[in-house]
Amino acid sequence: MLTSLKELYLFDNQLTTLPPQLGTLHQLQTLGIEGNPIEQSLKMIVQKDGTPALVSFLRDSCPIPGPPPDRQWKHLVGQAEREAMASDPSTETFSVLCYNILCERCATERLYGYTPSWALQWDYRKELILKEIVNHNSDFVCLQEVDNAQYEEYFQKALAGHGYEGVYWPKSRFKMMSESERRLVDGCAIFYKSSKYTLVEKHLIEFSAVAMQRQDFKKTDDMFNRVLGKDHIAVVALLESKETGTRFIIANTHLHWDPQFCDVKLVQVALLVEEVEKIAHNFARYPPRLPPASSSAVGSAHTPTAGENNASSRPPPVYTDGYKIPIIVCGDFNSVPESGVYEFLSTGSIPPDHEDFLSHVYGKYTSEGLRHRLGLKSAYASLGELPLTNYVPSFKGAIDYIWYSSANLSVNSVLGEVDPGYLEKVVGFPNAHFPSDHLCIVSEFRVRPPREPPQARPPPVFPESSRAHT
Template identity: 60%
Template sequence: MYYSGTTASPSRSHSLSNDPAPPWSRGPHPVLAPGSAQHAQAVPQGPQSPGYLVQYANGHHAQHPLPHQHPHQPPHQHQIQHHQHPHQHPHSQHQHQNSLSGYHSPGSVHAQSTGRSTTPGAPNGPPVIIPPHWQQQLHRAELCRQASAPHHRARAAALASRTSAKSAIPITAPVNVAAPKPVQADATNGTHQRAGSVSERTDTSEDRASSAANGHPSANTAPVVNPPRPSAERKPASTWTTLDMGGMRLKNISQSLFTLDYLTTLYINHNQLTSIPPEISRLRHLILLDISSNQLVSLPPELGMLSSLRELHAFDNRLENIPPEFGTLHQLEMLGLEGNPLQPSLRIILQKDGTPALISYLRDSCPVPAPPPERQWRVLLPDDPEPGTETFSVISYNILCEKYATSTMYGYTPSWALNWSYRKELILAEIQNYGADFICLQEVDVAQYEDYFFKKLGEAGYSGVFSPKSRVRTMSETERRRVDGCAIFFLSEKYTLIEHHLIEFAQAAHTRPALRSTEDWFNRVQNKDHIAVAATLVSRATGTRLIIANAHLFWDPEFRDVKLVQSAILMDSLKVIADDFADMEVAGGQKNRYSKGTQIPLIVCGDFNSAPEDSGVSEFLSKGHVSGSHPDFMGHQYGPYTSEGPRHPFELRSAYAGIGELPMTNYVPSFQGAIDYIWYGTENVDVAAVLGEVDKNYLSKVVGFPNAHFPSDHVLISAEFRILPTKEAKPSKSTRKR
């Protein structure tokens, strides 16, 4: 039975106060408040062994298979006959037999309002203190045990819905009925919002503020929220997201269930299931899963792929172990395992420190899976170029800055794999493995550039240029070393650096007075300190000039206008750099064969935080212009950029356009998509080959990056280019020497 409702479990609303109280809960507790001998005879004590009577909320009793005799009671008073509900699961007769410890379930009901819940120890011994984590476990187990009737949650939700609907009907005089307000198109979520747009709202404002405080978009703040992403997967539309199949005595699950990938809540409790199919991993949007009171002896490792899970109830089964792959369930708040013969090492962690500690233990102790196959090169041009053809290769890689890679932000990644000492060596090895002529890195902080990459890549024959974000000017020496920026490395034996340019998007108004006249510029763009760097170089062998640019745009989908303005400023700046470079007389006697900047081979790399389709940034870079009324401007005003529309003269194309953009360059649980690019000027450069995608079979078993094999949440992209013959240009009348 399905129903439409919130993702919270209907069982949470059940109150134990209306339950028929078990006999040991009436009157003073025999240990905490002992009375007279007559009173002790009149009020039976609580259970002293794993087998004891449980009375459900619906009035039915369950007698456990290990009956015991109270020392002060005759046998006939304690052993009450069990009357089983026609639909009650037979397996319920063992549910407390496999409890995780001596903490008996009724003990959790004993003192729900006290800070120090206790349960009886020996008949005359001191009370046993129940840890807070275990109180929650016992309380949640009791609620789940009450849901043994067929479709219990669905019926409860339907009843609650009818009750609330009746109470919510207002009684209003006809003359006081307000006219409906007209629906207005919102610049963000109204008519300008396109279905599936990369810039659509994907988080709550609270979530966005939390992530913004952390300063990085790639965070998954475990174990509560998903952060905003440049884009996020949208759940398929459905009128219902919760399915209740509980109490049906099912022995198997149909595969068609796993096609309902929009489900957020699934109840398959109180059945006779002996296994859970691994295909359950397809239900990626599940937040609550209840598989309690079945006959499960193991759980599939594929459940670890359900990274959105916050509650997994597996009470009263026969589980002795938990797959280490559950360590990727970084948002899990409750792993219900009461009533299972769990191995002691896991049981102790769960009782003492709760679910988050157990998940962390599983995450860090999980065996390293097999590495993926090598990524293959996709060849676009014949392998045998014409004699004299000049070639070069480029890498672009967002390496995930050290300060952003925390266990709070990447709760699914083992702590050892998140450690910078491990990741930096993997990053360096990956870069050197491809041996590119140019290496463009984003999110490199000052300390790692100076102390590690510049030295290590220098030993491999590279020189480099680097600029941190603009905030570095206002910081102390210690703080500035943690500021990230963009770096370009090049093989010094093949190329000579002519100039290094820093492009600060927030400072563009100094040379563009029209931007200073708009409030949106100051409120939305100028307070973002993202940058780009550009290097002008000359081939030592041929004298060919190249311009290599590396950019990192703002990430927030609520500011897609900012990303579009930043890309416009980037291309405006590169036009000035290219024209100046074409007009320059390079020292060394090389003949100037460029009459204009667009004749110089241009490569623009970076993390653009924009999808290939339906984003103003990609449209602008690939087409050379966008309308000033483009939806991604979101109705904001930016002088000539919105009155006329931004333009650039370079005929740019993505290196991956020939085969289609990669399925993803950024891979985290909340987002998988292509947001990193290598653009090239088609007037004088052609792409010969590109590095292919990550193995799909490998990705199907991975929640997100970074992990043991991929040191960043982005993947490295690379391309090989050939320079096309250029007609010799007439020397410019005004040249400047360098």
């Protein structure tokens, strides 16, 4: 679609009206319609307010096209195995939804000039967002770009009515703002089904604050000039299944957006993984929950403790280290599958002179490289990442992911792509059917006995001349 068209001349064509689909030409600055018997109301708009005003009028008056077909689930296990899991009480499954909802402050006509103004309004979009979340009925819901006011006034209350409780933090600049400004700061939220899971702890990871604590970063100019000015965060929830005692670590993040700062994204994701590893090992040291009280205790004066409500007949799991705990790391990573961020998360290591560091200096990261032992895989990787999770006229691609610890989790199914035929007729998101410029991604997992996590790939040996200068 010619959405970047700046000039269009339709002189002397005997046109009596203009199709409302011209409203998709959101960058059009000059429209020549002289010499046409076009209806007076359209002429008046151009004469009074110019071409952009006419484009906006056509865009907002355009009939709503038909909705796309429902996105289909893609299964990684066969029908027989799915039925067997459904009938086996020992099978433990859970689902995760990840969604950048496009906060109200960022949804401006300047950025989304192709979106009808009524479809850009928060009151319209929030209802569609909530409907999407509720329809999937996921156990864990990870949202990015949730502003402080909407978390407290809308999502927390609305999702409570569907059995969810939440964990939320706004971005770091929240601390330095007035009370009225704080309401508009966005952050990350994790919701969980409170009937099935107990929140044990919650953690905020402020990337700039964690970076400041590292001794190897203190003399790094690039850290001060490029990383510390960004206020991105991650939120981590430590949870336990009320039925089985299985522990879960759910991390939700939103990395920096600018493609010119791929080095900053690498640093942010490295800090995130290091903190998750520390949190996981601490969580593993917590004592297991007590088994359920025996039947002889029923009716006695004994009052069960919070740890004695395990409804499962099997004993709760014991975790010898953090790598045994099921881990989910999801969010808007603003990084395509070919990026260093994706490579690091999926392989466990990248060399110190990786091109995405852009020759900047970040302490041990650029002298020794990055490594982790979480054994992460993208939920969609086995079938191929989605063609897009973010769709605007200037970009179309996958940048949102659900990562999981492959040593103790397997993927059952993932929510598939948007119908390609529908996308061919769409300028970008948001629109009447998709309330954010991102798609939600959803995956169902099953917990399985843990195996030893893979060792991080040893750092490659490079000639001294090829290593990043430190």
